[in-house]
Amino acid sequence: MKMDEKDRLIVRLLREDARMPVSELSKRVGLSGPSTGDRMRRLEANGIISRFTVDLDLEALGYPLQAIVRIKPRPGNMHVVEDMIMNEPGFVDCDKVTGDDCFVTRLVLRSIADLDPVLLPFHDRAETNTAIIKSSPLRGRIPV
Known part of the structure; x- marks a missing residue:
């Protein structure tokens, strides 16, 4: 169109x-x-608008911290790690990507102390690399 x-x-x-x-x-x-x-x-x-949605204020919901977590499953653990991501409610976004990592995720946290308990179960099956988000100056821009 x-x-x-x-x-x-x-x-x-x-x-x-x-x-x-x-x-x-x-x-x-x-x-x-x-x-x-x-x-x-x-x-x-024509599929340009696929749904109408709500934009939630995660901080108002009690999640003042967000992190980008890159996850690289160990050999033979791709599907297990994907299931782990899908079953952890703190992950609010997940992209399968090319390159060294297989997944790039967005994790919401109530405090920094919540980070280790979420990521610890992954360490037997994957390598993780985490960056705490300081701000998001650009989110959801429409390229049209």
Whole structure:
């Protein structure tokens, strides 16, 4: 699907506030409500918009710390390590990647003391490398 500037603006505005009423969205885009609604349905039908979601404040939920954890499973442990990641609720993101590491994850923590108990079970099956996130100056940018 070829997107024009109005489509890109709709996507950017919905990324900022997925609950924005169509009436407000249409005003900000400069189109009628029905035309804006048609464009939204077309963006959904073409898979550009796949779902509407909620952006949670992890700190308000009691997780003031986040870490990027790179995980390199030991030979024969790829699927076991993947299952371990999936079963640990503190991991909120996980990407399978190329290169030295197989997984790059984002881990939320209530305190730094929670880090070792989460990672310790991995050490028999994988190497881990952890970086505490100081800030996230860019998150979820739309490339359009």
